[in-house]
Amino acid sequence: xxxxxxxxxxxRILLTALCALLLLSLLSCGASNYSDxxxxxAISEKAISSLGARVDYMTADEGYLDDYFKIPGYVTEHxxxxxxxxxxxxxxxxxxxxxxxxxxxxxxxEDYLERAYEKxxxxxxxxxxxxxxxxRDAEVKIFGNYAIYAIAYEDDxxxxxxxxxDMLKQK
Amino acid sequence: MxxxxxVIIVLLALCLVAGLTLGIMMLVGSPSPVxxxxxxxxETDDMSTSVDPIDTLLLETNDAGQAYIDSMIFFGESTxxxxxxxxxxxxxxxxxxxxxxxxxxxxxxxxITSESIVYPPTGESMTIAQACRQEQPEYMVLSFGLNGIxxxxxxxxxxxxxxxxxxxxxxxxxxxxxIILQTVYPVCGAGNYSVDVDTLNAYIMTLxxxxxxxxxxxxxxxxxxxxxxxxxxxxxxxxxxNNGDGIHLSESAYREILYYLRTHAxx
Numbered sequence: 124x125x126x127x128x129x130x131x132x133x134x135r136i137l138l139t140a141l142c143a144l145l146l147l148s149l150l151s152c153g154a155s156n157y158s159d160x161x162x163x164x165a166i167s168e169k170a171i172s173s174l175g176a177r178v179d180y181m182t183a184d185e186g187y188l189d190d191y192f193k194i195p196g197y198v199t200e201h202x203x204x205x206x207x208x209x210x211x212x213x214x215x216x217x218x219x220x221x222x223x224x225x226x227x228x229x230x231x232x233e234d235y236l237e238r239a240y241e242k243x244x245x246x247x248x249x250x251x252x253x254x255x256x257x258x259r260d261a262e263v264k265i266f267g268n269y270a271i272y273a274i275a276y277e278d279d280x281x282x283x284x285x286x287x288x289d290m291l292k293q294k
Numbered sequence: 295m296x297x298x299x300x301v302i303i304v305l306l307a308l309c310l311v312a313g314l315t316l317g318i319m320m321l322v323g324s325p326s327p328v329x330x331x332x333x334x335x336x337e338t339d340d341m342s343t344s345v346d347p348i349d350t351l352l353l354e355t356n357d358a359g360q361a362y363i364d365s366m367i368f369f370g371e372s373t374x375x376x377x378x379x380x381x382x383x384x385x386x387x388x389x390x391x392x393x394x395x396x397x398x399x400x401x402x403x404x405x406i407t408s409e410s411i412v413y414p415p416t417g418e419s420m421t422i423a424q425a426c427r428q429e430q431p432e433y434m435v436l437s438f439g440l441n442g443i444x445x446x447x448x449x450x451x452x453x454x455x456x457x458x459x460x461x462x463x464x465x466x467x468x469x470x471x472x473i474i475l476q477t478v479y480p481v482c483g484a485g486n487y488s489v490d491v492d493t494l495n496a497y498i499m500t501l502x503x504x505x506x507x508x509x510x511x512x513x514x515x516x517x518x519x520x521x522x523x524x525x526x527x528x529x530x531x532x533x534x535x536n537n538g539d540g541i542h543l544s545e546s547a548y549r550e551i552l553y554y555l556r557t558h559a560x561x
Contacts, residue, residue: 134299138295139301178548181408183412184408186406186407187404187405187408189404190403191403191404207394208395209394209395209398209399209409209411242445243442246399246486249485249486250397252541266426
């Protein structure tokens with residue numbers, strides 16, 4: 124009896140250890156909470172329809188960001204759209220990257236925003252000083268394999284990021 | 295119990311394999327390096343034709359008259375937009391000869407061909423290429439360089455390539471348009487710029503040296519040194535041509551500029 128009791132104890136310990144390891148390995152798989160199959164174009168269309176009640180937006184052509192960086196090879200798709208009015212510098216970018224490159228894309232975009240601010244603030248301050256804070260306070264966020272940036276007032280940034288997160292959240 | 299143990303072990307093995315695979319992918323996958331910002335020593339993008347830059351300068355001619363000015367469309371920074379405000383073109387403050395947007399200014403950048411202007415005849419917003427496709431101007435007079443100059447001075451490649459990009463977009467939309475690049479106007483005040491007025495004017499002179507190089511590499515492009523009529527002996531904007539802020543121009547300055555264009559005509 125004593126031997127059976129010891130055997131059962133061992134089994135319980137082993138079972139507990141295996142369950143713990145199973146749990147750890149599930150966590151280590153790094154399962155994302157975000158989809159990876161939504162196109163940047165679909166996100167931009169949804170965002171424009173929500174943000175565009177007051178402002179007209181247009182999609183940027185290829186080379187729009189050439190002054191700052193070349194699109195890296197790990198970007199599978201991207202789109203940038205901006206306000207058409209010359210005195211409104213609102214701009215939003217969506218970059219879909221391959222697995223593992225979200226952080227690097229975020230750093231690239233943060234660098235772009237910082238350099239754009241330094242490059243443009245002199246003449247923005249001369250002609251459209253109320254717009255300069257948008258670039259100064261611009262944000263970049265990652266949602267799974269999507270790196271997103273927004274140059275806009277705080278409310279519009281929050282609205283935009285909320286739209287993106289809702290579209291990408293795993294159901 | 296044994297079956298349960300077996301199931302757990304199998305699931306564990308599958309998850310470990312998946313986790314290891316992901317870990318290996320994250321370790322070996324490396325992003326492309328960020329392209330360094332271009333420097334003045336970097337080769338500019340190759341463009342066709344090889345004309346001597348000095349031959350692109352428009353030399354003195356007989357007065358080509360008001361009809362010559364009437365055949366021009368102007369596109370540039372605020373000093374170009376003010377051609378309308380000063381009422382110096384045919385049509386006065388209602389002229390259709392000035393392309394600009396609602397901010398009344400522009401900066402030369404890689405996004406210049408994406409951004410919109412207000413097309414004067416219809417009031418629609420459209421890109422510069424779309425506007426040129428509709429307008430098919432005989433002459434397009436461009437004026438860029440002061441906005442963003444403290445960045446351009448360290449990025450000749452960026453300035454040249456962005457100007458070439460704009461020229462290319464205009465020419466694709468309106469192949470027969472002759473493009474005239476105006477030299478950057480001098481200033482007599484530094485405004486919000488981080489450098490003093492003499493440094494700013496020195497930067498302006500440097501950019502002006504680059505314009506013939508741009509024109510030489512493009513088809514159907516010339517340079518008009520309109521800034522020369524505005525400059526005093528110290529290289530600053532003459533006081534009588536300043537509207538008060540050291541940077542923008544008076545009505546008499548624009549009349550001098552237009553007369554220079556008429557007497558340095560491209561015909």
